[in-house]
Amino acid sequence: MKRTVFILILIALLVLLGVWMFVLGRQRTIVMRNEDIDRQGITYEAAQIVGISFDGAEEKEITYDDAAIFYLVGSSHKLKLRVADEDGNTLRVVEKTIKLDLSKNISVDIPELLENKEEVIKLTGKMW
Amino acid sequence: MSQNLTFTEKLKNFFISNAVPILFVVITLLAVPVSGFSANYLIQEMITRIGRNSFLVLSLLLPIIAGMGLNFGMVLGAMAGQIGLIFITDWSIVGIPGLVLAMLISTPISILLGILCGSVLNRAKGREMATSYILGFFINGVYQLVVLYFMGGIIPVKSPSLVLSRGYGIRNTVALDGVRQVFDNMIPLKIGEISIPLGTFFIIALLCLFILWFRKTKLGQDMRAIAQDMKVAQSAGIPVDRTRIISIVISTVLAGYGQIIFLQNMGTLSTYNSHDQTGVFSIAAILIGGATVSRATIPNVFIGVILFHMMFVVSPMAGKNLIGQAMLGEYFRQFISYGIIAIALVLHAWRRQKDKEMERRSLRGVKAEKQPQAEK
Amino acid sequence: MNRLRQFVNKAGWPRVIIGFFLLSLFVAAPFAEVSLAASIKDTLVRFGMNGVLVLSMVPMVQSGCGLNFGLPLGVIAGLLGAVTTMEMGITGIMGFITAVILSCAIAAVLGWGYGKMLNRVKGEEMVISTYVGLSSVMFMCMMWLVLPFKSPAMVWGYGGSGLRTTITLEGYWFNIIDNFLAIKIGDFTFPTGLFIFFAVMAFLVWAFFHTKTGTAMTAVGSNPDFARASGIDVNKMRTISVIISTVFGAVGILVYQQSYGFIQLYTSPLFMAFPAVAAILLGGASVHKATITNVIVGTILFQGILTMTPSVINSFLKTDLSEVIRIIVSNGMIVYALTRKTTKVKS
Amino acid sequence: MKKLLVLLVVAMFSVFAFSAAAFHIGVVTGTVSQSEDDLRGAEALIKNYGDSASGGMITHLTYPDNFMSEMETTIAQIAGLADDPLMKAIIVNQAVPGTAEAFRKVREKRPDILLFAGEPHEDPGVIAPVSDIAINADNIARGYTIIYAAKMLGAKTFVHISFPRHMGYELLSRRRNIMEQACKDLGLKFVFETAPDPTSDVGVAGAQQFVLEKVPAWLKKYGQETAFFCTNDAHTDPLLKRIAELGGYFIEADLPSPLMGYPGALGVDLKAEQGNWPAILNKVEEAVVAKGGKGRMGTWAYSYGYATTAGLGEYAKNIIEGKAKLNNLKDLLAAYNVYTPGAEWNGSNYKDMNTGIKSKNHFLLYQDTYVFGKGYLGMTKITVPEKYFGIK
Secondary structure, eight states, X not given: OHHHHHHHHHHHHHHHHHHHHHHHHBEEEEEEEEOOEEETTXXXXXXXXXXXXXXXXXXXXXXXXXXXXXXXXXXXXXXXXXXXXXXXXXXXXXXXXXXXXXXXXXXXXXXXXXHOOOSEEEEXXXXX | OGGGSXXXXXXXXXXXXXXXXXXXXXXXXXXXXXXXXXXXXXXXXXXXXXXXXXXXXXXXXHHHHTTOOXXXXXXXXXXXXXXXXXXXXXXXXXXXXXXXXXHHHHHHHHHHHHHHHHHHHHTTTTOHHHHHHHHHHHHHHHHHIIIIIIBTTTBOOOOTTTBOTTSSSBOSEEEOGGGTTTTTTSSOOEETTEEOOHHHHHHHHHHHHHHHHHHHSHHXXXXXXXXXXXXXXXXXXXXXXXHHHHHHHHHHHHXXXXXXXXXXXXXXXXXXXXTTTHHHHHHHHHHHTTOOSSOOOHHHHHHHHHHHHHXXXXXXXXXXXXXXXXXXXXXHHHHHHHHHHHHHHHHHHHHHHHHHHHHHHHHXXXXXXXXXXXXX | OHHHHHHHHHHOHHHHHHHHHHHHHHHHGGGGTOOHHHHHHHHHXXXXXXXXXXXXXXXXXXXXXXXXXXXXXXXXXXXXXXXXXXXXXXXXXXXXXXXHHHHHHHHHHHHHHHHHHHHHTTTOHHHHHHHHHHHHHHHHHHHHHHSOOOOTTTBOTTTSSSBOSEEEOTTTTTTTTTTTTOEEETTEEEOHHHHHHHHXXXXXXXXXXXSHHHHHHHHHHHOHHHHHHTTOOHHHHHHXXXXXXXXXXXXXXXXXXXXXXXXXXXXXXXXXXXXXXXXXXXXXXXXXXXXXXXXXXXXXXXXXXXXXXXXXXXXXXXXXXXXXXXXXXXXXXXXXXXXXXXXXXXX | OHHHHHHHHHHHHHHHHHOOSSXXXXXXXXXXXXXXXXXXXXXXXXXXXXXXXXXXXXXXXXXXXXXXTOHHHHHHHHHHHTTSTTEEEXXXXXXXXXXXXXXXXXXXXXXXXXXXXXXXXXXXXXXXXXXXXXXXXXHHHHHHHHHHHHHHHTOSEEEEEEOHHHHTSHHHHHHHHHHHHHHHHHTOEEEEEEOOOTTSTTHHHHHHHHHHHHHHHHHHHHOSSXXXXXXXXXXXXXXXXXXXXXOOEEOOOSSOOTTSSHHHHHTOOOTTTTTOHHHHHHXXXXXXXXXXXXXXXXXESSOHHHHHHHHHHHHHHHHHTTSSOTTOHHHHHHHHHHHSXXXXXXXXXXXXXXXXXXXXXXXXXXXXXEETTTEEOOGGGXXXXXXXXXXX
16 A cells, blocks of 8 residues: 555656656747738838847847747747848847747747837747 | 686686687777777767767666576667657757656656566576567567557657658657757766766766665565576565566666667667667677676676777778778678677587586585595 | 367467468458469468478477577578579579589588587577577678679679679579479469479478487487487587578578579578578477478468568558568567467476 | 777877878768669779778778668768868768768867768758758659659559658658659559568568569559659669569669669679770660660669769869869769769759758759660750649
């Protein structure tokens, strides 16, 4: 009896450990798109050049109508967006803190994100 | 017994009982200069391979202690480890959590397979090695059935980079980018140009301690008793069959972890073939390290891994430089590695036969000597 | 009912089940648009091709050396014989006979050494013979490249040296036994020659085991201590059995190749041992006892499944599942056979 | 142990003592029993530029025959080449599983080495980012051109022979689907047949045996106007043998070459012609026509495997010497043409289906189909309709 209880507790603990590892190690694929989009009648225009960097990592630059893929682990991230014109002159720099759920694939439209005034943004995407 | 032996006899004994490692050291010593590899490269390669392979090889120890011979059934554990890795890749769990999760997933599968393997081997006492060898092929069929037909269909695996475009079955190579060498680089250390996978070494050290401790436990003692004589152990109240199963279960679970460590270093999983050679190579390594079917120690493991893999690295190049044809070098390597295993096994079996004969003779001799002593 | 049970007991459940499975495949074949006549012919030809190889297991099993996983050694002898004969340029039936004679000589020498070695490793024969097979095949891989063969039909077309992986036997002794007295009924050809050849070989084995040496060998296999006590030279008997097995392996591969049409070198001998072992075990042999009936039943069942499952099952399931099923069934049978003996002793 | 170290040091110095060429190019191919043509390409390179062991430029190694199981060896072989300080380029043809990891290892240690992958087995998404150039036979275009050629020759049914492991390769499985669609569009019947995998336990013998037995049955079932195609090299031998004997069509092999299957299947003696591709083609053509395969069986005039090994070697040499630019299709084909004088090549960049991103360093190449007794079909001039590039 004691043995069974012990084994059951052990299994429960291991399952919990598994869940914890799942949450801890989940990698999200984030596609950052820099395209003009229509959202509920409002048109957000894409910038000519956007530099994207997550958590102080090296910046990735994308041009108008382009996209870039990022892989992130963990839920809370600091995102730095540098908007520039055709000649590469920086127009403005926006810093945001974003929170991710456990979804695996997330797609972000940069123009909309830039217009979003909230400091903390939650991003959800496809679970698988 | 040993104090009666002269020095030359001792020397002879040493050479006979270490014939395989000595033979190997000689071959390697000859092959290294011919291969033309730099010292840095070889040292780096050996360190990497110790990290990559020794966990797998260590998993062989327990069944040997329990007298069950070389556990060719360790490939069962390897398959369980691979299933764990497939799942974490599908869920895209990366880094150390990913590997820990893969191990957690592999554990119950390994335990089930281990129980199966152990029970089968209990029905094939005395033929454990051949049986576990074939059992590996059998379970390989089941593994293919599961991975190639069930996964993506009955078992949910969704990632398009994993599932074949036909909708079910896993692709034949799985890139393990997310977990590539995370154990190795857990504690980064570089001496000169040589990087040392300290994290993996740490895990291996833990396993060594576990094995040392385990040998002293009641269970470990039981295993040794069973290896000595199954019937005596049985009459002494040791549950022989159960203990044998436990030793296989532990070995299988460890092999599963070992395969995960192996593959995190390799960075690529060849879905249907990565486990093929695990058993054969691990067994080759431990035999070359001087272990026998009935006796193996932790030093055997490390010596074996170094010698076996040293030959692995240098012999194709050496063969090429010696004979001048690249493919001859490749065949030469395989010939040597399989040949050595055969020789090691033959030498061991032969020696055991000799020992038996000697025992018989000395038994007679002791009896003969004893009688006059009794008169005194 | 009783008789049925008796039959099942005698044949053993696995064989009955697999037999029925095979039968149902034949029944289902026409529905899967697979020609029945061609299927039966294929099964028969395959039986003839593999029969002698499977037969080569018998002597070693009977003398207690276990299943001959070292069959590649015999195969190598056969390959060497065939290749040498081709180099000499002997064709037709004479070529085949020369190849048989040469191979037997080589196999006898190899088998003698192999047998001597196996005598030193009693109890571990199966694992060790596996590795002996592997390493000798690898050694021969080097030899095929290095040996000074010149015949343009055999060496690499481009490089001009070293033997090819596959050498065609056309113009040498392709189908020479298959076509001997072959009976043709429309679509269906009965390879009489193959069957006669197999019958002769089987008879040789049968006759051998009824000679004095043969019975002594069986005695060694069933109880070595008793055999020794009654004055039989155990090691000699074992060596003889290994030589015979190896020679049969060599002849077996020659039969296989003349039917198949190609000589296959390099790593191909490695793939010869498993089907033969699986077949004889499927036929009901154990590690310690094998009869010619086991060989015949096992080869028909094993090769039948090999021929039928891919075509029939695939056209029903529309997948390639049959490959996997075959692996599971054949290896499962071997495991089953390996675990069987001990339980009998227990009960 | 000390002795060992001393020897190691000696060995290290002996490396420096050898080299006479200014740089080395490492070439890794299969053995002669696995893929003869690839290996012959390497030998051609050695013939031109010398073996590095004797002061030349080329270091040639082979990967194991059962490369699927011995990935560790493959990785060690390739990564080991980077140990040579003069090594400037590594060419792996075919780039069997493990190549990507080996390339990563080389990159970490020696970022200056050019890494070329010929006919990668790993997914394009895995191999392309870690190599400088990846080359495949253009299985996308060929999915259409092979069917087109089959129709040209008069086939009514197209039989595609493969097995699960190969259908797990992205490009092979896509080609299958393209073929199916092309058959539909061009009015042929598409049939998918399975044959055993030669790397499984039945081995090459068992796999070939199966094909040998089944082709007559297939010809009976689908009729004489049937074209056959198989994805595996080992299946090619028996398939050709039966087609030559009994009828049916064979457009080209998976990795086409006059040496692919024909010499073995038809027993062609090529000793006098060794090294001379046009002569080899002639001799094989004679044999095929003699067997009655005229106008029914085809190939590429120059071996794909041979051209890829040798061509990539040449290209690497040109880049290192500053005579060519990386990722320039024209320069690449120029290097190929050194070894395939007069052959028509065509090719394009690989485009990933899921992301739609065009890979700048992954090229797909194909040559014109040559049918024995009929001549070139002009396949490189056909434009493949755009829609086939979109089939998954």
